[in-house]
Amino acid sequence: MITLILLLFIAAAATTVAGDDILPGQSLSAANPSSKWSSPNNTFSFSFIPNSQPQQNTFYAAVTYNGIPIWIAGGDSAVADSTATLTLLSDGNLRLVNGSTNHIVWQSNTANRGITKASLDDTGNFVLKNDTVSSIWATFDNPTDTIVPGQNFTTGNVLTSGLYSLKLMNSGNLTLRWNDSIVYWTLGLNSSVNTNLTSPTLGLQSIGILSLSDPNLPTSVIMAYSSDYAEGPDIFRFTKLDNDGNLRIYSSSSAGSQNVRWAAVSDQCQVFGYCGNLGICSYNGSNPVCGCPSQNFEPVDVRDTRQGCKRKVEIENCPGNATMLELDNAKFLTYPPELSSQVFFIGISACRLNCLVSGSCIASTSLSDGTGLCYLKVPSFVSGYQSPALPSTSYLKVCGPVSLNPTVGSNKSTRWKLRPWIVVVVVLATLFGLVIGEIGLWYWCCRNSPKxxxxxxxxxxxxxxxxxxxxxxxxxxxxxxxxxxxxxxxxxxxxxxxxxxxxxxxxxxxxxxxxxxxxxxxxxxxxxxxxxxxxxxxxxxxxxxxxxxxxxxxxxMKNSSLDTFLFAPEEQLQSGKLLNWECRFNIALGTAKGITYLHEECRDCIVHCDIKPENILLDENYNAKVSDFGLAKLVNPKDHRYRTLTSVRGTRGYLAPEWLANLPITSKSDVYSYGMVLLEIVCGRRNFEVSEKTNRKKFSVWAYEEFDKGNIEAIIDNKVRNHEQMDMEQVRRVIQVSFWCIQEQPSQRPMMGKVVQMLEGVTEIEKPPAPKVSPGTIDGSVAGSSMNMTSTSVSTFAPSSSLQTPKGSSFASGMNVERVSSSLLHSDSV
The missing domain is CATH 3.30.200.20 (Phosphorylase Kinase; domain 1)
Known part of the structure; x- marks a missing residue:
């Protein structure tokens, strides 16, 4: 007995492989939850996971990230029992078998192809290899319902989930299909892309961009953005075709939580077949719900309303004549290839009668949008959608008499029962009104009383x-x-x-x-x-x-804003307003901590959109406090990443390149602005200032050249350098951080939490690349576009100062820039 237990223990241990090659004969067991094959960094694992559907004691063999399946052997239909094993056979075939019946649930069909081993790499790709370590078969080449970063999705691949599938066409179009026939969603290339594609490939970048590449395209074409684009260093993103027929981009943290960051079909009820045959999709608040058209129908499965409905009496068994059930503000979804054969230009009455007298028609929809269109449905599959906003009326053939679904307040006895409650509400409302009126009268009479x-x-x-x-x-x-x-x-x-x-x-x-x-x-x-x-x-x-x-x-704030200390000539500053380096460093660190809280520690991320010295205030102890946060959304309630350009406000010299390139605005845009402020704290002059000292170059570009030469002394503000001995290593660290923050690509900029760590010396800092002047900008301003610039004074909640703008500056302190354009980036709101 002891020997048997020892052998089982050894067998179980042998099935747990972390980063090593899997050899023929090794297997995973559904009965052993600890048996798994892991990637070298232990981020991904191949193991059996429980089936979330209400099927008792069934499993999937899946590659997972923190428990989230990204590939399932055989897809969602390959359900295995508790006796199942997944084995790499000696002939190179990977096979999933139910041990109780020896039934083959799924196999890779790679027998006799020279496969000698397998491995799971750090991208989540499970590969079957030969002796020369060439890939013979891989999960990335055989996707099920998910695409992850590093995976190429080509025209030969298909994502499937139940009756739904995603395909990439040779034209570059993405299509969602029901039952491999009805195309209910298409995402095509931008009209500016005028190229014949040869081998289009869809990929998801780790920062949350779904893009299309092709040898005939000079650069990849962006198809969709994740709403948390370029945010968070430890976020795992993946694209998944869910069983409700919608394609979504998800974000997952190390804790394993999943958040939807983009959905292909914004209106779930527009997904064909979502509520099954003869089912009607509507909304309960923001959630889609499924129901039957009337009491002439009943659910196919009362436990799952998405299975659709069926007639209580079929038309052919109707003892009398069939009639038409009228559904206001409803339509029966009609997509290609149905559209061409089922559309007519007739009025609403004819749309109803033509279907009633036709033996091949079971439903019709008449549009009230001025087009005069009528869609007739044949008895195959009818998917319904009902909403008060739909300008259409639909009809469904039923065996009479019509029995409508009950509505709230339709029963007279119910209304009579509600009347006592109405009386009580009216009485209480009257009493409340009298009390409020008495209080108002008292206040009016006594409002000037000292008491x-x-x-x-x-x-x-x-x-x-x-x-x-x-x-x-x-x-x-x-x-x-x-x-x-x-x-x-x-x-x-x-x-x-x-x-x-x-x-x-x-x-x-x-x-x-x-x-x-x-x-x-x-x-x-x-x-x-x-x-x-x-x-x-x-x-x-x-x-x-x-x-x-x-x-x-x-x-x-007693001590005004940071700009009054940084940009005034030394002779205009009192001795008490000469900030030493220690004070400047504490201001820089405090500002970073404040922005970090807005980005990473609030319940909802707050993007400031206007980080500048005028919005950094100083209290009586010269502690830095960030002001004006949250105001950008007050002025423009739409999401800062998707908006009309006429609503974009910022400050010259602090705008990140994505503001000017029509790219989504994220917390990384604040990081860019903070980097410019950080450089100004060191140098004591505006970042866009051009002078003979900088060889007529933008100051940030000139400063990097001096930093690259090792000439840090040239960058430091004279007002600081002449008054104290400085910690030069700390100064070097701050300058390096500023250059990392102002990188042109948002993905290269650190998160603000990382910025705080780098400033404190907790994290080592590599040498940053040289900052670039983005195309379309001249010294930080917009080139070739209409601008509205208004010179302002101190944009803070602090005492005004008599200090003047330093001589040599081409613009006044705190100059606002508003980009004006009629183009629309996106219409999505928060």
Missing amino acids: LGVMSAQYALLEYASGAPVQFSYKDLQRATKGFKDKLGSGGFGAVYKGILANRTTAAVKQLEGIEQGEKQFRMEVATISSTHHLNLVRLIGFCSEGRHRLLVYEF
């Missing part, structure tokens, strides 16, 4: 101390700012004034301009900003929203 003012101040103090955003009236803020007299500065989002609140707290009151959001959306965004708390972020105290008046109230 009431004291109570109001105490209440404001309690509300402020609670951390929740205080709602101020416009008159309160007029009083606090003395009629908006003491102006601190102005910027792209509006002017800022100094104010004294009722609790004697000094605050900065910002009058917002260009707000596009409604009352509810504005309050939601304010709630998001006010819930964002960090030592290096300016705190939002409260807000005002009265009609067209939209104001934000922030904590007051």
Whole structure:
């Protein structure tokens, strides 16, 4: 007995292979959960996983990433039992067999092809090889329902999931099909691509771009972006055809969670056959639900409404005449190749009657969009969609009489039962209105009472101390700012004034301009900003929203903004305003930590979109605090990555290249802006400044040349170098980080969390590549396009300064740039 247990233990251990070649005779067992073949870095594994469907004690043999299947032996139909084994046979065939019946579930059909071993590499590709280590068969060449980075999907490959499939056409078009016949979604090449393709290949880049390449294309063509494009260093992305017929891009962290970042079909009910034959797809909130057209039908499977419906009485068994069930705001999906043979130009009555009298027609749809089209459906497969937004009426042949689905409030007795509740609601609403009216009358009579003012101040103090955003009236803020007299500065989002609140707290009151959001959306965004708390972020105290008046109230920063210390001539600065290197480094590090919190530690990532010295404020101890975060979304509520160009705002010299190249805007755009600020903290001059000292070159380009020569002294601000001994190793580290941050490609820039580690010296820093001046830009500005530039003063919540713009600068401090174009990038919103 002991010997038998020992042999079983040895056998189990032998089936766990980590990064080594798998030899003929080795196998995996469904009965042994620990048996697996792993990649060298243990990221991917080949093992048996439980079937998530309600089939008891069944399994799939799959290659997985953190438990997420990326390839299944035989696809989702190859279900194995608990006695199954997957074995690499001596003839080179990889075979999945149910041990209880010796039934072959799946095999690779690679017998007698010289295969001597197999391996699972670090990309997730399982390969069968010969003695010369040539690949004879690989999972990447035989995909099931998933495409991962490094995998090439060609015209000879097919993704399948149930009745659904994805194919790549020779033309470069991607198509989703139902039952290998109905094409319900197509993604074609951009009209600007005018080339005959020879061997198109689809691939998913690790940063989340689905692209098409071909020998006849000079560069790969982007087909789709993941919404978290280029974000996160440890995110695994994959494209999967789900069993609901939709193609999606997923992101997964090391914890194994999955998040949808793109879907091919934005309206799930437009997927043909989603609710089965004769099923009707509709929405319950944002979730698609399946139901039957009327009570003349019943579900095929009450446990799974996606299996469709069936008539309770078939048409041929109808004792009387058939009739037509009318479905308002509904359509029966009609896609190629059905479209050509089933479309007619007739009116709504004829559309109904033609189907009723035709023995080959079971349903019809009449469009009310002005086209006059009528679609007739033959008895094969009918997929329905019903929504209040659909401009169409559909008819379905049934055996009469028609029995409609019940609707809420259609029964008279139900309405009578609800009446007592209605009375109760009306009475309570009336009492509530009287109470509110009495309170309003009392306030109107006593609003000028000194006692009431004291109570109001105490209440404001309690509300402020609670951390929740205080709602101020416009008159309160007029009083606090003395009629908006003491102006601190102005910027792209509006002017800022100094104010004294009722609790004697000094605050900065910002009058917002260009707000596009409604009352509810504005309050939601304010709630998001006010819930964002960090030592290096300016705190939002409260807000005002009265009609067209939209104001934000922030904590007051005594020492103004960073630009007043960096860019003024030395003779204009008092000795107390000469920032030493230690102070500058702490400001740089604090700013990085504040931006890191916005990008990586908030519940939702907040992209600032306007990082610059004017938006870095200093408190009484010269601690850095980032301001104006979240305001870009207040002014333009659409996603910053997909928007009309007329809504894009930024500041000259700090805009990342993707702003100007019509690419998605992500947190990496903030990293670029921070890199420019970091360089300015070292050098004490604007990054776009051009002078004789820089040989008329953009300062960042000149600074890299000096850094490459080892001449760091030339880069450092004279105001710092002349007043103290500096930690040159720390200075070198900061300069290197700045050059990494301003790389042209977002994928080359580090995440802000990594920036903090590099600044602190926790992570070693490699020598950065030279920064490039992007095509279409001249010293950081847009070339050949229309620009609206407005010179502004300090765009902060801090005291205004008398300092002037340094001589030699070609533009004033804090200059805003607005790109104007009529082209539309995307219409997607957050």
